Amino acid sequence: MAKLILTQEVTGLGAAGDVVDVKNGYARNYLLPRGYAMAWTKGGQKDVERLRAARRAREIATVEEAQAVAEKLQAKPVSVMVKTGESGRLFGTVGAAQVAEAVEAEGLGSIDKRTVEIPERIKSTGSYTATVKLHADVTANLDLQVVPAK
Missing domain, CATH: 3.10.430.100 (Ribosomal protein L9, C-terminal domain)
Incomplete structure (x- = not known):
């Protein structure tokens, strides 16, 4: 299993800023090459907060x-x-x-x-x-x- 941070919304998986566990092949062959996710690291938590803030700014409030x-x-x-x-x-x-x-x-x-x-x-x-x-x-x-x- 690979732990990833989603950089944009993926239907059925999660939204930008979510930390998800997916199978290695799905990560390697689909999510990472298309830029939908990046590898999770301890320092990546700052990126998670930045992505969530950007998502909150874009989405409709109510x-x-x-x-x-x-x-x-x-x-x-x-x-x-x-x-x-x-x-x-x-x-x-x-x-x-x-x-x-x-x-x-x-x-x-x-x-x-x-x-x-x-x-x-x-x-x-x-x-x-x-x-x-x-x-x-x-x-x-x-x-x-x-x-x-x-």
Whole structure:
């Protein structure tokens, strides 16, 4: 078992600043190469506090505020403008950062790209659903309309 400090939220494992024990292969092959975690050390406790402080600054303070933001996000679909080829296929995929920028451009507020989860790779235009984790108890399903840029 490997003891790690998570540097960002990992679904099903924990949030940034959490100290977790995982199997060596999961740590070596997935968490560490992608930058989701760093090895735990005695001196790493300062990093844990820094990560937790940054997470508290980013997250929405109360459940009521998170529910209000969730209602706003679920009220209407968000259009994501992307470059496409002739057949409607994208040049690349739509990522969490593009979704967060589109939400802000639509005037629905500012969300952290790290809270956006896209369950399937978006490679063509159409309708998709993303999940936004606003608070520990509040998630919002965000309807995305991927449309070609003019």
